[in-house]
Structure formats: structure tokens, C-alpha cells
Amino acid sequence: MCGIVGILNSQSLKSEAIEILKKLEYRGYDSAGISLFSEQKIKTIKSVGKISNLEKKSKNIKDKSFSGVIGHTRWATHGVVNRNNAHPFANENLTLVCNGIIENYGQIQNRYKEIPKNIKSDTEVSFYYLSYLIDKYKDSDEAIKVFQKTIRGNFAFVIFIKRNNCFYILKNGSPISISNKNQSFYICSDSSILSNYHDTIFHCEDGDIIKIYESKISYLQKKLKITFQKNISYQNPYDKGDYQHFMLKEIHEQPSVLKSTQSKYTSEYFVDFETKFRHLFDGDKIVLVGCGTAYHASMVGEYYFNHFTNKEVSTELASELRYKKINKNKQILFIFISQSGETMDTLMALKYVKKMNHKSIVITNSLESSMIREAEVTIPTYAQKEVGVASTKAFTCQLLSLANLALEVGRMEKTISNQIYKTNIGLLTKLPSKIEKLIKEFTPGAKIISKKLAQANACYFIGRNIAYPIALEGSLKLKEISYMHSEGFPGGEMKHGPIALIDKDTITVCLIPKNDLFEKSVSNAQEISARNGKIIILSSVRNMSKINGEIKVINMPKENIIDTPFIYTIPLQLISYYFALYEGTDIDQPRNLAKSVTVE
Numbered sequence: 001m002c003g004i005v006g007i008l009n010s011q012s013l014k015s016e017a018i019e020i021l022k023k024l025e026y027r028g029y030d031s032a033g034i035s036l037f038s039e040q041k042i043k044t045i046k047s048v049g050k051i052s053n054l055e056k057k058s059k060n061i062k063d064k065s066f067s068g069v070i071g072h073t074r075w076a077t078h079g080v081v082n083r084n085n086a087h088p089f090a091n092e093n094l095t096l097v098c099n100g101i102i103e104n105y106g107q108i109q110n111r112y113k114e115i116p117k118n119i120k121s122d123t124e125v126s127f128y129y130l131s132y133l134i135d136k137y138k139d140s141d142e143a144i145k146v147f148q149k150t151i152r153g154n155f156a157f158v159i160f161i162k163r164n165n166c167f168y169i170l171k172n173g174s175p176i177s178i179s180n181k182n183q184s185f186y187i188c189s190d191s192s193i194l195s196n197y198h199d200t201i202f203h204c205e206d207g208d209i210i211k212i213y214e215s216k217i218s219y220l221q222k223k224l225k226i227t228f229q230k231n232i233s234y235q236n237p238y239d240k241g242d243y244q245h246f247m248l249k250e251i252h253e254q255p256s257v258l259k260s261t262q263s264k265y266t267s268e269y270f271v272d273f274e275t276k277f278r279h280l281f282d283g284d285k286i287v288l289v290g291c292g293t294a295y296h297a298s299m300v301g302e303y304y305f306n307h308f309t310n311k312e313v314s315t316e317l318a319s320e321l322r323y324k325k326i327n328k329n330k331q332i333l334f335i336f337i338s339q340s341g342e343t344m345d346t347l348m349a350l351k352y353v354k355k356m357n358h359k360s361i362v363i364t365n366s367l368e369s370s371m372i373r374e375a376e377v378t379i380p381t382y383a384q385k386e387v388g389v390a391s392t393k394a395f396t397c398q399l400l401s402l403a404n405l406a407l408e409v410g411r412m413e414k415t416i417s418n419q420i421y422k423t424n425i426g427l428l429t430k431l432p433s434k435i436e437k438l439i440k441e442f443t444p445g446a447k448i449i450s451k452k453l454a455q456a457n458a459c460y461f462i463g464r465n466i467a468y469p470i471a472l473e474g475s476l477k478l479k480e481i482s483y484m485h486s487e488g489f490p491g492g493e494m495k496h497g498p499i500a501l502i503d504k505d506t507i508t509v510c511l512i513p514k515n516d517l518f519e520k521s522v523s524n525a526q527e528i529s530a531r532n533g534k535i536i537i538l539s540s541v542r543n544m545s546k547i548n549g550e551i552k553v554i555n556m557p558k559e560n561i562i563d564t565p566f567i568y569t570i571p572l573q574l575i576s577y578y579f580a581l582y583e584g585t586d587i588d589q590p591r592n593l594a595k596s597v598t599v600e
């Protein structure tokens with residue numbers, strides 16, 4: 001994981017590096033550091049915790065005599081969170097930062113006596129190894145080539161070697177891009193950030209070793225020309241406006257981003273669907289793939305495809321799919337879902353199925369991501385940048401994308417009539433206003449429920465059919481931002497084990513939309529209540545009086561299968577948000593997490 005920045009030849013190295021690191025904080029915030037450098041010296045400042053600590057610590061450092069800077073914000077993988085394990089790793093001749101994992105660091109550490117045996121960080125081992133190579137080879141380029149050949153894993157390194165005043169960028173798996181104008185270069189692990197600096201960009205590719213020397217950029221090992229292309233410019237998403245947290249802002253942005261995503265789909269993206277997409281859907285099977293919240297979106301997608309088409313469809317966690325055997329003789333379409341387009345598990349699973357010659361679609365919110373560059377076909381979501389670590393608007397836009405896709409396939413394959421297609425597209429078009437109303441009306445209730453949660457020891461979420469993945473998502477939201485113990489279950493599974501968890505100190509949130517499973521879902525809630533568990537029912541059916549015990553009923557708007565997941569997601573986002581607010585946790589940057597998980 002982690003975020004990397006590098007800047008060469010700018011007037012304000014330190015402040016710009018810190019400004020970029022703040023934007024990269026979503027990739028981890030365990031510790032941070034910068035190295036300022038020139039042909040004469042290297043100066044490194046590191047601190048534990050967020051970038052604001054680094055900013056304070058480097059306040060009095062003057063950067064005028066330096067020609068460049070590299071910086072890093074860390075999400076710890078190897079080695080505890082402390083100042084020593086913070087990047088950059090530096091000595092008087094070398095400084096480097098890394099994003100990723102060096103898988104064979106243990107072997108390298110054992111092989112060379114020059115590498116201390118007590119260090120735990122894979123990057124620190126790499127640092128000692130590279131210093132050793134620089135001493136061994138007179139030519140630093142040679143040392144870098146040997147280094148790159150030996151290390152194994154998914155990584156991006158940014159390195160400065162003072163001896164020959166050279167700057168190197170190495171990529172294998174983890175994203176890293178460069179923007180350039182005249183003498184000045186900006187290097188970053190998030191290419192969207194670079195649009196604020198130069199309007200041209202170069203995305204490094206796996207296996208690349210790029211060298212910058214005296215403002216000239218070149219490949220170290222490929223005899224190719226580096227061509228910068230036009231950069232996409234982004235609006236500034238790092239402004240909370242009047243909201244206390246990005247998460248709340250992003251919850252409130254859902255009506256507008258759902259509206260713009262739906263309008264792009266109907267007026268542009270899915271127009272003439274058959275001509276554009278038919279070739280992808282002529283196989284035996286569809287597999288939907290994602291991690292975390294995106295996995296929950298995949299599960300909803302499975303219910304949509306199941307309902308609107310006759311396709312055989314299933315869902316896989318990206319981190320598991322990658323290590324499974326896939327039938328080569330079947331024609332499978334894999335649909336990958338990822339907000340960031342950078343999640344390593346998903347990216348690797350995508351590369352794996354491509355290698356097996358299967359077809360792939362990527363649904364992503366990031367138009368400049370690694371997955372876009374790998375995908376056969378991309379379906380963008382237009383949620384705009386999501387800054388809060390807990391995914392909200394990106395999730396509902398993923399649902400919208402999958403709902404449209406399933407409807408288009410159903411219409412193309414004639415498993416649904418034109419009339420059903422139109423009715424459902426109509427429902428999706430009306431969604432933004434329905435959600436806007438729901439956010440407004442449910443906010444006071446969410447505040448009340450959040451106080452009830454404070455009295456419980458654990459909170460469970462249950463749902464059936466298309467409400468089941470929403471129960472999982474509600475539980476994930478709650479645990480990730482409030483740290484409360486929580487699980488999501490399919491309602492029908494409770495009696496097979498999880499009901500043993502229920503006692504008077506638990507709260508179970510029951511999602512009970514009006515559908516074929518309504519009666520059965522009511523019984524599942526009843527079974528929990530009969531064991532003294534407190535329950536909160538979210539339902540569009542008004543008369544729930546037959547359930548006894550300590551219950552609270554939230555009236556939901558009337559729903560159809562297509563809009564059920566959206567409608568039931570909103571209250572759960574708000575409950576999690578207000579409970580975390582009540583608990584006083586770091587809502588936008590919860591402990592131990594990062595927005596973009598670029599390690600396996």
C-alpha cells in the first residue's frame with residue numbers, strides 16, 4: 001500500500017511534497033517522511049502518524065538548496081509502526097521509498113552479511129541491499145539493474161543516488177506515474193493527483209526502470225522513447241465544504257452522482273448496447289469479482305443477473321479467485337468491480353483471468369487506474385473522487401452500473417420484455433430524488449439509533465435475497481468506522497449457528513423489504529426477538545405489530561427489486577456514520593485501514 005511522491009526542480013519542494021502526501025493519506029497514515037536532496041546532501045525527516053505531524057516536524061527546514069524531494073506515507077505491512085520503519089530509508093548517498101511488498105526480502109537478508117539481521121521492514125532490507133550493490137558496482141545504473149532483477153513482488157520504488165546525481169523509478173505491479181514540463185518532474189503513485197501540476201503524464205509499466213538525470217528522462221533497460229500524453233484534469237475533491245467529514249459529504253453526494261452516472265449510461269454509454277457489448281456476453285458464464293464493499297456490489301450484481309437474465313452467474317472474492325483453478329475450456333466473462341481500480345487483489349485476479357484468455361470488464365470509478373489499462377472493456381462509474389476510507393457513493397454507483405448492465409443483457413437476450421426494461425430504467429432514473437428524500441428524512445432517526453447502539457455489545461445485520469449483501473455491507477460500514485463488533489448474515493442462516501450469539505446485549509438490524517421472502521424474513525426477526533435480542537426492523541411494510549419484544553421499526557419507502565439495495569443501503573450508512581461520530585472515532589481515516597489496498 002502506501003503513497004509515494006517525488007519532485008524534481010520545483011520552487012517549493014517541501015510544501016508541495018507535503019501537500020501531495022496529504023492527498024495520498026488515503027493510502028495509509030501509519031507514518032510519513034520526506035528526503036530532500038541535491039548533488040551535495042540528503043536530508044531526511046520522518047514521523048509517526050499523520051502527515052500533519054510530519055508537517056510540524058519539518059516546519060523549520062529550508063529547502064532552497066535542494067534540487068529534489070521524495071516522500072512517503074505508510075500503511076504498515078512488515079515491521080511495526082515506528083519512526084525507524086517509516087520511509088524514506090536513507091544514508092549520505094542513497095534515499096528511497098517503496099510502495100508494495102518485496103516477497104523475497106527474507107532470502108536477500110539471509111544471503112548478505114551487509115544487511116542487519118534484526119530489521120523487519122522489507123523496504124529497509126531492500127535499502128541495505130541496494131547500498132551494498134552501489135558500493136559493489138562502480139556504475140550506479142548497473143547496481144539498479146541488478147537490484148531490480150533480484151527483488152520479487154509487486155512494488156514501485158523511487159530512488160535518489162547522490163554519487164551520480166541520478167533519480168530512478170522502478171515499477172512492478174504497483175502504480176506510479178510521472179508528469180513533466182521543461183526541467184520539472186512530479187512523480188506520484190496516484191496519477192489523478194498529478195493533474196494539478198502538469199498537463200502531460202506518463203504511466204510507468206511493469207518492468208520499467210526509468211532514470212532522470214540532468215532533467216533528461218530515459219529508460220534504463222528498454223530502448224524506447226518515453227512519450228508523455230495529455231493528462232485528464234480533476235476537480236479538487238479534497239474540500240469538505242460545510243460537512244464535518246468526507247464520509248457525510250459523500251453520503252449526501254449520492255443523489256447527484258447517481259443522477260449523472262445514470263444519465264451518462266442512458267444517453268451515451270449503453271446506447272447501442274448490442275453492437276458494443278454482444279461479443280462479451282456470448283459465453284457460458286459470468287463471474288463477478290471484487291473485494292470488501294466492491295465484493296458486496298458484486299453479490300448484488302449476481303442477484304440482478306439472476307433476476308433479469310438466464311445467465312449462469314456467480315461471485316468471487318478477488319483474493320481467492322487468483323489462486324483457484326479456472327476452467328480453460330469454458331468461455332467465462334469476468335466482471336471486476338473496484339472503486340480505485342488499484343486494489344492489488346483485484347488487479348492480480350484480472351491479470352490472471354486475462355492470461356487464461358477469458359473476457360473481462362472492469363467497473364471502476366478511477367479513469368486513470370491500473371485496471372483501466374488492463375481491462376478489455378471499462379464501464380466507468382461517475383461517483384467523482386471518494387476520499388473517505390469507507391466507501392459510500394462509489395458503492396451505490398457500482399450498484400447502478402450492475403443494475404443497468406443486467407437490464408441491458410436481459411433485453412438483448414430477450415429474457416425481459418421492452419416494457420420491463422423501460423419500467424426498471426424509469427425506476428433507476430427516479431432513484432436520485434428518492435435517495436435525497438431518504439437521507440433527509442432518515443438522518444434524525446439515525447442519530448437516535450446510534451445512541452441505542454452505544455448500549456449494545458455487538459450489532460448484527462440480517463437480510464435475505466438481494467437484501468443479504470446489503471446486510472453484509474451495513475456490517476462492514478459499522479465495524480470499519482466505529483470498531484464495534486458486527487457481522488452480517490443471510491436471515492435464513494441464523495438458526496444454523498449464529499443465533500447462538502444473540503442475547504439481550506445485542507442489536508440486530510433486520511432488512512425486510514416487501515418481496516417473496518417477506519414472511520420468512522419476519523419470522524427470522526421474530527426468532528431473534530424471542531431470544532431477548534433487541535431488533536431494529538427496516539421495512540416498507542407498515543404493520544409489524546405482531547413481532548413482540550424490544551423492537552424499533554423504521555418505515556422505508558416502497559421498493560422494487562432493482563432499487564431495494566440502494567434504498568436499504570442509505571439508512572445503514574447513516575447509522576454507521578452517526579454511531580462513529582458518537583463514539584468519536586477517526587471517521588474518514590479509521591485505524592488500521594487505507595482507502596486503496598495496493599498490497600496482497
Ligand code: M6R
Binds near residue numbers: 293389391476595
Ligand atoms: O478500490 P476498491 O473498490 O477495489 O476497494 C475494495 C475494498 O478495499 C474497499 O471496498 C473497502 O472494503 C472499503 N474500505 C469499504 O468501505
